[in-house]
Amino acid sequence: EPEVTQTPSHQVTQMGQEVILRCVPISNHLYFYWYRQILGQKVEFLVSFYNNEISEKSEIFDDQFSVERPDGSNFTLKIRSTKLEDSAMYFCATNKEGDYGYTFGSGTRLTVV
Amino acid sequence: AQRVTQPEKLLSVFKGAPVELKCNYSYSGSPELFWYVQYSRQRLQLLLRHISRESIKGFTADLNKGETSFHLKKPFAQEEDSAMYYCALSGMDTGRRALTFGSGTRLQVQP
Numbered sequence: 001e002p003e004v005t006q007t008p009s010h011q012v013t014q015m016g017q018e019v020i021l022r023c024v025p026i027s028n029h030l031y032f033y034w035y036r037q038i039l040g041q042k043v044e045f046l047v048s049f050y051n052n053e054i055s056e057k058s059e060i061f062d063d064q065f066s067v068e069r070p071d072g073s074n075f076t077l078k079i080r081s082t083k084l085e086d087s088a089m090y091f092c093a094t095n096k097e098g099d100y101g102y103t104f105g106s107g108t109r110l111t112v113v
Numbered sequence: 114a115q116r117v118t119q120p121e122k123l124l125s126v127f128k129g130a131p132v133e134l135k136c137n138y139s140y141s142g143s144p145e146l147f148w149y150v151q152y153s154r155q156r157l158q159l160l161l162r163h164i165s166r167e168s169i170k171g172f173t174a175d176l177n178k179g180e181t182s183f184h185l186k187k188p189f190a191q192e193e194d195s196a197m198y199y200c201a202l203s204g205m206d207t208g209r210r211a212l213t214f215g216s217g218t219r220l221q222v223q224p
Contacts, residue, residue: 004156033210035212041216043157043201043217044214045213048210048211056209056211058211091157093157100147101159102159102212104158
């Protein structure tokens with residue numbers, strides 16, 4: 001069964017540093033998403049991406065965050081200047097046209113120290 | 114605003130007992146409801162969606178619009194059902210694809 005692949009699985013970074021989280025979507029999927037889950041809290045929507053642009057974003061997704069699909073395969077989430085409160089599990093998800101059910105990646109655990 | 118509530122953080126049952134994981138939602142339009150499952154150290158996986166009205170691994174869930182609920186049920190729990198279960202909602206009528214998740218219920222099935 002096709003999978004959504006996320007790298008790295010763990011990342012530790014110093015506060016103020018930039019991080020890039022990577023996701024390889026399933027090949028025929030057209031919608032891409034980032035979610036995050038702070039330890040002990042809900043899974044929260046960050047952003048959705050379709051046709052090379054952001055289609056929807058939450059209040060969490062402020063100017064510190066950006067997404068892109070630079071080479072037509074990887075879908076990346078960049079956090080420009082990390083804060084302690086950005087420590088969380090970040091999940092990439094994708095789905096096809098006409099399908100509202102997602103396939104999730106295994107997540108990247110980001111720890112900001 | 115849309116909201117999903119899972120009132121139980123933990124549900125512990127014995128093997129063979131019936132299971133009901135509760136989910137209530139708040140949404141003014143026509144929602145699409147999902148159950149996702151996360152087994153230990155694995156990714157979130159789609160378990161059920163209300164539109165398909167299917168049974169997966171013996172689990173079923175019925176959308177009750179009057180009670181705004183989408184409870185997950187299984188008549189006889191198995192040890193391998195132990196996992197985190199998340200109820201989620203998307204706004205099908207608006208075309209919004211963002212999912213709103215509940216806080217999750219950990220199901221422990223004891224031998």
